[in-house]
Every structure is written in C-alpha cells, then in structure tokens.
Amino acid sequence: MNCYHLQYFSLLGDFTKKSSEALNSEAQSPEELYAEIEQIYSFSYDKDKFRVAINDEFSDWNTALNDGDRIVFIPPVAGG
Amino acid sequence: MQNFHISAQAIEDIDIVAKVATPQSGGYVIFDGRVRDHNENRDVTHLEYQAYEALAVKEGERIIKEAGERYNIHKVFCIHRTGDLKIGESAVRLIVSAKHRGTAFEACEFIIDELKTRVPIWKNEHYTDGSSGWVECHECSKHAHHEEH
Numbered sequence: 001m002n003c004y005h006l007q008y009f010s011l012l013g014d015f016t017k018k019s020s021e022a023l024n025s026e027a028q029s030p031e032e033l034y035a036e037i038e039q040i041y042s043f044s045y046d047k048d049k050f051r052v053a054i055n056d057e058f059s060d061w062n063t064a065l066n067d068g069d070r071i072v073f074i075p076p077v078a079g080g
Numbered sequence: 081m082q083n084f085h086i087s088a089q090a091i092e093d094i095d096i097v098a099k100v101a102t103p104q105s106g107g108y109v110i111f112d113g114r115v116r117d118h119n120e121n122r123d124v125t126h127l128e129y130q131a132y133e134a135l136a137v138k139e140g141e142r143i144i145k146e147a148g149e150r151y152n153i154h155k156v157f158c159i160h161r162t163g164d165l166k167i168g169e170s171a172v173r174l175i176v177s178a179k180h181r182g183t184a185f186e187a188c189e190f191i192i193d194e195l196k197t198r199v200p201i202w203k204n205e206h207y208t209d210g211s212s213g214w215v216e217c218h219e220c221s222k223h224a225h226h227e228e229h
Contacts, residue, residue: 009130010202010214053200056134072132072200078215079129079136079160079201080113080172080192 001026002067004033010075015043030054031061034073049076084140085159086133086201092170100155100177107181109188113172115165119215123208129162129171132200136160143194151187153178158191160201171203 004027007020016037027033030052038044051074052059065071097108115127144156158174165171174192178184195201206212 007132009132009200010204013130014214053132053135056138058135058139072135074132074135074200075202075214076216077197077200078203079131079199080196 002065002069004065005068005070006037007070007072009072011045012073012075015045016041028065029062030059030065030071030073033065033071034061037073050074082137082141083144083156083158084137085157086131086136087159087161088163090169091159091161091173094159094173096157096159096173096175099157100175102154102177104179105154105177107178107184109176109178109181109184111172111174111188111192112170113174113192115167115169115171117167119205122205124167125206125208126167127165127171127206128204128212129160129165130202130204131160131162133162136199136201139199140195143191143198146194147176147187147191150190151178151183153183153187156187156191158195160195160199162201 001024004023004025006023008016008018013019025033025036027036034047052061053072053074054063055070117124140158147153147156154177156176160172161170174188176184176188203215204212205215
C-alpha cells in the first residue's frame with residue numbers, strides 16, 4: 001500500500017469536491033489510480049482527454065508509481 | 081532567470097517592457113489577453129482561472145526556450161493570472177523583444193498558441209444565468225482532430 005498526494009484542478013475539483021488529498025492505494029500506475037478515483041468519486045470521464053503529471057513532470061499513464069509521489073491528472077487546458 | 085510567471089494579483093501595472101528591454105532590440109511585440117463579456121453566444125460575467133503552478137511554470141519556460149531556438153529574438157516575459165477576473169482584466173500578458181518586428185510578431189504568436197494548448201491552466205466561465213463551465217481549448221480539439229487524419 002502506497003500513499004499518493006493528489007491535487008485536483010478544473011473538472012476534477014468539481015468531481016471530487018476537493019483541491020487535494022493524500023490517498024492510500026494499491027494502484028501501481030497512474031492508469032490504475034485514475035480508475036480508482038473514478039470509482040471513489042462516482043464519475044466517468046474519458047481518460048484520453050487527460051494528461052498525467054508525476055512529481056510536477058508530464059508522465060505516461062503506465063509509469064510505475066512510488067510511495068509519496070505527487071500525482072496530478074490534467075484535464076483539457078484552456079489558458080490565455 | 082524566470083521568464084514565465086503565475087500571479088494571483090492584477091498584472092496590468094507591471095512594466096513588462098522593462099523586463100525585456102535590451103540595447104539591441106528595435107521591435108517589441110505585446111500580447112494582452114483580456115476577459116471579454118461573451119463566449120460562443122453566451123454572456124459572461126467573470127472568469128475564474130486555476131493553474132497547476134509548478135508544472136505551468138516549467139512548461140511555460142520550455143515554450144519560451146523553444147521560441148528562442150526557432151526565432152531570432154532577444155528576451156521574453158510572460159505572466160498569467162489566477163483567481164477571479166472581471167470583464168476587461170488582463171488574463172495573460174506576453175512581450176517579446178527582437179532586433180526587428182517580424183521575428184517578434186512570429187515568436188509572440190508561437191508562444192501564445194503553445195501556451196493555450198500545453199500549459200496546465202484552466203478557466204471557468206461564469207454566465208449571466210448563474211451557470212458556469214470549464215472551457216476546453218478549441219485549438220486543442222483542432223490539434224487532436226488533425227492528428228487523427
């Protein structure tokens with residue numbers, strides 16, 4: 001069991017009603033963690049529209065996660 | 081030196097020209113993106129911007145570095161707001177200095193286009209009927225569409 005630090009922005013802040021949390025999880029990859037969060041907060045949103053960041057760098061959905069990692073799922077951006 | 085910044089405070093009063101002025105620069109191009117009162121036939125009352133600051137700054141700096149490799153420019157300064165913004169407030173201000181105006185115009189357009197599709201910043205539009213919605217960048221959907229073909 002690892003502990004991950006999650007931050008939620010945009011749509012994900014609305015879905016989870018949180019801006020951040022520490023989550024104990026068996027998930028080994030961002031893909032698994034995303035599926036778990038969808039289940040916990042009862043939402044469903046096309047993962048392919050999102051990107052993922054681990055420890056403040058863009059990463060792949062299948063990257064192996066480590067205890068204490070900071071994970072951010074990045075909804076479609078719209079700056080400017 | 082940091083060239084890309086996120087600010088929770090108003091950015092209108094910053095002397096952005098001073099940030100990029102060099103004795104070699106003859107052309108300065110500014111893009112000032114402001115909150116407008118409508119979007120896609122809906123009346124907008126205000127916008128809320130969120131930024132994943134740590135990664136937004138990194139990605140913003142990468143875009144500016146890429147611009148420096150593509151175009152013959154001198155300096156770039158870009159600052160993006162977060163928080164609640166009223167109609168008419170600046171959401172982003174970008175300035176590029178170069179020897180001549182041509183490359184400054186091109187680099188300015190490149191940077192703002194890349195910013196809109198790559199930097200983790202989001203805007204929530206609030207409408208006159210009390211509803212709100214997170215905006216999805218149109219350029220991003222176009223990119224995705226093009227990639228499919």
